[in-house]
Amino acid sequence: MRIMDGHCDALTKLYVNPKLEFGREEQELDVSYPRLKHAGVKVQCFAIYLSDSIQQPTFEHILQMVDLFYRQIGRHPGMHVIQTTEDWHLVEASERIGAILTLEGLDALAGNMMHVRILQQLGVRSIGLTWNYANWAADGVMEPRKGGFTRKGKQMLKDLETMGIIVDVSHLSTTAFWEMVELYNKPFIASHSNAQKICPHPRNLSDEQIKAIIQCKGTIGITFVPYFVDSANLTVPISALLKHIDHVCSLGGEGQLGFGSDFDGIEQWIKGLRHVGQYENIIEALCKNYRESQVEAFLYGNWRNFMLTSLPK
Template sequence: MDLAYKIVDFHCDALGKMQLDPKLDFIRDERLDVNFERMAEGGVGLQCFAVFLSERLGEPQFEHILGQIDLFCEKVVGAGVAAITSVEELDRAEAAGQPGGLLSIEGADGLEGSLHYLRLGYERGVRFLGLTWNFANWAADGILEPRGGGFTPEGVELVKTCHELGIMLDVSHLSIKGFWELAAMAEKAKIPFIASHSNAYSICSHTRNLRDDQIAAIIALGGRIGITFVPWFVKSASEVKAEDILPHIDHICSLGGEGNIIFGSDFDGIETHIGDLRHAGQYAQWGEMLLKYYPERLVKGWLSGNALSFLRMWLPSTK
């Protein structure tokens, strides 16, 4: 396989890191797992940048979200990454061989319960929304919220508005009850959703991983599952290797999901890494390793094809 073949990664937290430390340079700063040089080195052609609001910022506010969107425009797009908000922009960037960047919000907390802020986020380029982080917010409960609740009435309106606008929803971090409530709404609307950075619970029983019935529901809806490189989501062990991710791939494939697998590294959102998957520059060797075990057709799908087909179907079109 040509290693210049561009890779798609559906989750990193570089924006949050840069918000906390304005001195970080996106072009080459090695304190960032994802930077411009490492994207080029690893063959990452499209990166989804999450807007995650650190607790160090205090009470989540929309101005914090706008601050990270500004950082995306100034530092990421300013470095030469194309902002992708439509199918046409995706096609232009790919044709030009230019790396692209998508914007997501991880946790609706900073929207402050306002659908007006949601619409402003869309206008500024946000195309994905992770409904919660680990705990409860105004819209829904997260996976670590002890009561295990689902959506609030305001959260149901949030989902409906996202469906209307064309903001795709992300269930990584959402409570199990919330997952099934969203699945019912998504089935009714005939609009799939993704889990941008979650693995298979049957392989590693971390609460953030997806149960088999959840995986099956995402597959049935035509959504995508971003296998992640968070070590403790991969294997309960002191040392985790890249090969330890393969059972998660195999398991999702066994459930019929070979066409639904994508990757969501969670680079810059973790301080402990898999030994041979520490930053975006190592994505190319990850692709080489996958080719030792799987046919090229499947590997190309997982590295980019499945993600790109989803984006071409669900990103807005200006035509």
């Protein structure tokens, strides 16, 4: 079965440790080319995320990660960078794996729309507005004041809508989420978030938020972060992940549900999902609980439908 994964942080690991190579089966990389190939992943999103080790992030840092993406991933003979729907179809007609470049957090853009336009030209196709805390545009979900968008952030949101860059609300504060629902008129995604009803972590989505994403025909990437799946147990089995899938489906989200593992952005793992090469274990669990057509949609089809209507032609 084909797979699309909506979020990983392999770029950050490659940036922090220049000795790592995407093309090798590195033990330190959850997501590498050999592991993607083994799993049958057809499309992988790679996030630009500037870690806390960079105390004053700048646009230069983002450009360094864009350069790294094209050197390590874009130039790999088994990969093809997806910027348009035409690229998507080219990947599907080949043996290569598609790579989509995304940005997690607007912090280093410093409110400069020129930077956003440059990133669009360089292939960034989705932008997560915040990480956990506040930036110049909006508050993140862990920001104590629990605020929404700034005036400049609201303008940025309208600009992103006009540009056709996909907006990602994972990490966004609840207040900002609902402001966005009022301001933004296109489908949006939560690339790596689960259901708060099943696991009451602030990074997860409430039923009302899930319904809003379903209503706008967006996509929710169920994530493999153990404490977003089950915060009550140290060892989290794959079966616990299925509870989130069941719940989103019960709210009417069967056609808006995919996966966004957050591999390489985590230091704890679900049992049997230690890296992307172990997707076969979740496929096995899914096939025991859902129809084949449902499993194919969760793994690939729903993301595919969203991307082919959201990416530029």
